[in-house]
């Protein structure tokens with residue numbers, strides 16, 4: 686009997702997979718049996734992750750803010766993997782600033798990668814799933830910042846609320862085609878993004894990065910910093926048949942920080 690959590694025989698593409706949560710997602714999908722296209726703005730980083738996964742993992746440079754490149758890379762992945770059933774729109778960026786000091790450049794950068802990038806990746810995936818009659822699964826990486834405000838993060842929070850609303854809308858539009866669209870909302874995950882944020886937040890609040898991290902842990906009921914793998918295992922579940930009756934959901938993976 687095949688486990689509903691197995692991804693054997695599936696083909697997947699992950700964006701922003703050169704490090705952090707995306708690299709963990711690509712690795713988890715491969716562990717469950719999928720063949721994975723590892724993509725990232727940093728093509729060399731994507732290659733390193735694909736080499737680490739081994740087997741049939743392949744790497745592509747992909748800037749998710751570029752519509753033409755997103756289409757081209759998705760077609761190349763489909764050709765190389767001989768199909769595609771799973772797409773994880775994970776690429777994201779952050780900066781931190783008080784809203785009164787926030788620049789248009791910061792706003793546009795966060796919106797371009799986090800909101801528009803998710804749109805372009807989902808559009809490319811849905812078009813191809815529909816053309817091939819594939820009952821595919823899409824998992825977008827939102828954030829707990831997609832459900833609540835966070836100081837110094839007005840632009841990032843706006844971009845992540847966008848991902849949650851976008852996920853619900855696309856899920857309703859494509860459900861009749863058997864395509865599922867869900868999102869994950871991670872909490873405080875130890876990645877290069879978090880390392881940068883600890884320094885920025887410390888500077889904005891007059892604290893050390895270590896004190897900011899200690900506060901993050903104290904805010905987390907399960908009592909530790911989240912790992913990329915904590916997120917990736919939930920993404921792997923959402924991508925598979927175990928989640929066959931779930932769509933439009935934005936699942937908190939926060940160690941209990943958010944419970945709604």
Ligand SMILES: NC(=O)c1ccc[n+]([C@@H]2O[C@H](COP(=O)([O-])OP(=O)(O)OC[C@H]3O[C@@H](n4cnc5c(N)ncnc54)[C@H](O)[C@@H]3O)[C@@H](O)[C@H]2O)c1
Pocket residue numbers: 700701702703704705706707724725726727730747748749750775776777778779798802826827828829870871872873874875876877878879
């Ligand atoms: N780290 C956290 O605490 C946390 C919490 C909640 C949500 N998230 C979200 O998780 C996702 C991954 O974050 P992370 O912490 O692994 O970040 P990270 O900075 O460690 O990794 C992000 C990856 O995305 C790539 N990237 C950046 N711009 C890109 C673009 N235009 N096109 C394609 N790739 C691009 C980077 O090269 C990098 O490899 C993001 O969407 C982020 O917003 C992170």
